[in-house]
Amino acid sequence: MATDTLPHAANIIGAAVPRIDGPFKTTGTARYAVDHDFPNLVHAFAVQSTIGKGRIRTLDVSAAEQMPGVLLVLRHGNIQNVFRTFPRQQDGSMAESRPPFEDENIYYWGQYIAVVVAETLEQAKAAASAVHADYEVEPPDVRTDLSVDFDGKRESSWKRGDPDQALASAPVVIDQTYSTPVETHNPMEMHGTVAVWDADNVTLYDSSQGVVSFRTVMSEVLGVPRENVRIISRFVGSGFGGKLSPWPQATLAAAAARQLNRPVKLSVDRRMMFSNVGHRPRTQQRIRLGATPDGKLTAIRHDFYTETSQLDDFVEHCGEQTPFIYSCPNLEVTTAMVHRNVGAPAPMRGPGAVPGLFALESAIDELAIKLKMDPLELRYKNDAERDEGKNLPFSSRHLKECYQVGAEKIGWKQRTPEVGSMRRNGKVVGMGVGAASWSAARIPCTASVELCPDGRVCVRCATQDIGTGTYTLFAQVAHAKTGVPLDRIDVFLGDSSLPDGPTSGGSMVTSAILPAATAAVNQAVTRLLNIAAQTPGSPFHGAPPDSLTIADGRVIAKDQQPQVVGVALHAGADLTANGLPFEEVLKLANLSGISATGRTFPSFEDPKAQKYSLHSFGAHFAEVEWEPEIAHLRVSRIFSIFDCGRIINKKAGANQILGAAVMGVGMSLFEETHYDKHFGQPINGNFADYLVATCADLPDLDVTFLDYPDLIVNEYGARGIGEIGMAGVAPAITSAVYHATGVRVRELPVRIEDLLQSKVLEV
Amino acid sequence: MAALEAVIHVEGPKGKRTIPIAEFHKLPGDTPNIENALEPGELITFVDLPKPIEGSKSVYLKLRDRASYEFALSSAAVVAKVEGGHIRYVRVAMGGVGTKPWRSHEAEAALMGKPADAATFRKAAEAALAGAKPRTDNAFKVELAKRCLVRTLKLATA
Incomplete structure (x- = not known):
């Protein structure tokens, strides 16, 4: 067993620990949302709009209702008791603000217009295809240029100094517009809900990044008290931000189940993933940089458009990192929201930062070229010592070191700046760099720990593991503080009936759960030691509790504590001949268990944390190979150097950055959701x-963590890591593409038609 | 198979017959629903590839957006035989440029008997794409197909 070689006890924090939930996934015993089945369960299938804008004149369900096995055709007019959530509230809202079937209007292609419930999935699908809608059709607006006919309001998000004056007088100016397309979340596990009512209580098996907020939202949507709603999401086949809020299929499954008084299962299929459950919206960003001839930034303007649906005010905050990455006295970031006939957008990995830094970092590269300066030199020269947006010192920022380490690894010294000047193995080679950043915070969390009579330790928290390693993190803490082997630690997550835990979003779970889990284990151990000292018959009876400790799951006297030698972590290992296993203490005291609850105090209420700007940083160095004769581009190497606080699990941490770099390659070269101009349908939805x-x-991928603890965030110095890895990949790649080909791609993804413009024609 | 001049053997209710590869795929015309020469009930039983020309070399090259699980943006198949630096036998077919595997007799004519060099290959590619009718979104394919063919010819005559 791999755990045999893991560092012992406290040293497990920071080690490369295999996931404790891995065997459930590899053996197929992990049950995801729609894997759940119940007696009497019936199947639902959604009918989607085939127009992009307009109104349903008539919806003919008579044929469908007569078909075999059909129990209900849910639609506008017969759906009962579904409500709106108050928009933008702290603890969650529906991703799509309009409840399904609220009226007969169509706002985007694929909008649900009915749901057929039948005894079998096949019957439901067959009847769904027999529902006939007659529409008043209007042309949908899915134009990709977000600036045309814009008549909304542009809002200033950040401002300092006088950027317009500084730009007007700047000796060197860059003024370019960068665009990122609609990108669609495609987690392996698609959305889906199984709804089970028991009198006034409902349990929803959903694929959720936040079971606690889902409970709040679904209680409002269904009009039942919060304590009557339970959300279960024990395993999530990734979310990438698309599962941060419930989608209409959850509402529809729950409403149908209530109206039929039978469990209902409703799955979103891959095609529907492109229309009904969010996407990263298109952005169009004008960047203006002013600089002195020796490369000091004097002005930054970042004015962007961000697309959203007709009814939802979703903003892709492209300018969030702009005020603090570089030192610059004059700056403004403005935001304009543009409505289109598309489904509601949703946060997607590194929301705002990923498209925003594509634009800003591309412009910095263009400025370096204009100044005839090395792009790293320009970055060193303008590196921010403090957060000039919030006017606060950084809690821990080592971006310069990320550049230095990355430059060393990729061999930046050998980089010659002229376009097409580097060759290897009959190919042109290009190198580029892009910075990454993401905010850190410590959000509230409650976790409980129980020392059980069978010698196992149970940890409970209503957060969830969306594939990032959260289960393992809790087990690491419990092991570090008790020495109980990992295979005797049970972690329960993904159930809203557990103690309230954080939503898996914004890279905030790790920093939130560590203090709560630690406090809970520490308190349980303190209780255990007190009981060991107070229980007659205990070998420690009468000893001062503070002379005792726990090691390898055994209560021992501190002066007999063994040297930590080792390695063996699983059951049966006996490193301490002395002491008493904690379960024996429970037996002597006739206790069914010892439990304790720990809480995390949020950083936004912490006066010390408020004095700092909390952010993670990183840099990607990308290398591309270009074969001009056949216009063939390949990303050959990416080095990712990250400053994300102390990494608690090196394996899960590296996995996050690797996965994000892969998504970054997809974003740079391939991903784009196309909408049909006439009907508004996502035409490449498969x-x-x-x-x-x-x-x-995939290129050769290489991840390095600087591993500087950020002790302002928590006692472990750990920050989250899920979002940041995707930021900076695209500008590193497009800068490398420019270096190799001379083609500057300002609208992602990089297309072969762009590369065919290259004047580098021979190797 | 178009470059190799394959023969498709089919069997159906009316018995057995053979279809030369060039006649197997249909252009859309007024019957875009009919994509090939198979009659109802007919099955392909096997494919004959003629014996390779002695001293010839064949190469297939596929260019696409990503490295696997993806149709060709442009592809080329070439069978060529070079003697004394001159092309003595050549067959050229292209993919991703039309609704069927595109045998280019124009390119073959531009290559036969000519020196196997870059100038000849480029001329052949120009000839192959001379009649191309691109649309707005696929205009780039004309140049891409030419580069694809030039590279394939280079490899097949090397």
Whole structure:
């Protein structure tokens, strides 16, 4: 067993620990949302709009209702008791603000217009295809240029100094517009809900990044008290931000189940993933940089458009990192929201930062070229010592070191700046760099720990593991503080009936759960030691509790504590001949268990944390190979150097950055959701036409963590890591593409038609 | 198979017959629903590839957006035989440029008997794509197909 070689006890914090939930996934015993089945369960299938804008004149369900097995055709007019959530509230809202079937209006292609419930899935699908809608059709607006006919309001998000004056007088100016397309979340596990009512209580098996907020939202949507709603999401086949809020299929499954008084299962299929459950919206960003001839930034303007649906005010905050990455006295960031006939957008990995830093970092590269300066030199020269946006010192920032380490690894010294000047193995080679950043915070969390009579330790928290290693993190803490082997630690997550835990979003789970889990284990151990000292018959009876400790799951006297030698972590290992296993203490005291609850105090209420700007940083160095004769581009190497606080699990941490770099390759070269101009349909809504990176597309990937603890965030110095890795990949790649080909791609993804413009024609 | 001049053997209710590869795929015309020469009930039983020309070399090259699980943006198949630096036998077919595997007799004519060099290959590619009718979104394919063919010819005559 791999755990045999893991560092012992406290040293497990920071080690490369295999996931404790891995065997459930590899053996197929992990049950995801729609894997759940119940007696009497019936199947639902959604009917979607085939127009992009307009109104349903008539919806003919008579044929469908007569078909075999059909129990209900849910639609506008017969759906009962579904409500709106108050928009933008702290503890969650529906991703799509309009409840399904609220009226007869169509706002985007694929909008649900009915749901057929039948005894079998096949019957439901067959009847769904027999529902006939007659529409008043209007032309949908899915124009990709977000600036045309814009008549909304542009809001200033950040401002300092006088950027317009500084730009007007700047000796060197860059003024370019960068665009990122609609990108669609495609987690392996699609959305889906199984709804089970028991009198006034409902349990929803959903694929959720936040079971606690889902409970709040669904209680409002269904009009039942919060304590009557339970959300279960024990395993999540990734979310990438698309599962931060409930989608209409949850509402529809719950409403149908209530009206039929039978469990209902409703799945979103891959095609629907492109229309009904969010996407990263299109952005169009004008960047203006002013600089002195020796490369000091004097002005930054970042004015962007961000697309959203007709009814939802979703903003992709492209300018969030702009005020603090570089030192610059004059700056403004403005935001304009543009409505289109598309489904509601949703946060997607590194929301705002990923498209925003594509634009800003591309412009910095263009400025370096204009100044005839090395792009790293320009970055060193303008590196921010403090957060000039919030006017606060950084808690821990080592971006310069990320550049230095990355430059060393990729061999930046050998980089010659002229376009097409580097060759290797009959190919032109290009190198580029892009910075990454993401905010850190410590959000509230409650966790409980129980020392059980069978010698096992149970940890409970209503957060969830969306594939990031959260289960393992809790087990690491419990092991570090008790020495109980990992295979005797049970972690329970993904159930809203557990103690309230954080939503898995914004890279905030790790920093939130560590203090709560630690406090809970410490308190349980303190209780255990007190009981050991107070229980007659205990070998420690009468000893001062503070003379006792726990090691390898055994209560021992501190002066007999063994040297930590080792390695063996699983059951049966006996490193301490002395002491008493904690379960024996429970037996002597006739206790069914010892439990304790720990809480995390949020950083936004912490006066010390408020004095700092909390952010993670990183840099990607990308290398591309270009074969001009056949216009063939390949990303050959990516080095990712990250400053994300102390990494608690090196394996899960590296996995996050690797996965994000792969998504970054897809974003740079392939991903784009296309909408049909006439009908508004996402026309490449499948895996043959919407290209994501395959294994064959992957470069050599190499991740380095600087591993500086950020003790302002928590006692472990750990920050979250899920979002940041995708930021900076695209500008590193497009800068490398420019270096190799002389083609500057300002609208992602990089297309062969762009590369065919290259004047570098021979190797 | 178009470059190799394959023969498709089919069997159906009316018995057995053979279809040369060039006649197997249909252009859309007024019957875009009919994609090939198979009659109802007919099955392909096997494919004959003629014996390779002695001293010839064949190469297939596929260019696409990503490295696997993806149709060709442009592809080329070439069978060529070079003697004394001159092309003595050549067959050229292209993919991703039309609704069927595109045998280019124009390119073959531009290559036969000519020196196997870059100038000849480029001329052949120009000839192959001379009649191309691109649309707005696939205009780039004309140049891409030419580069694809030039590279394939280079490899097949090397």
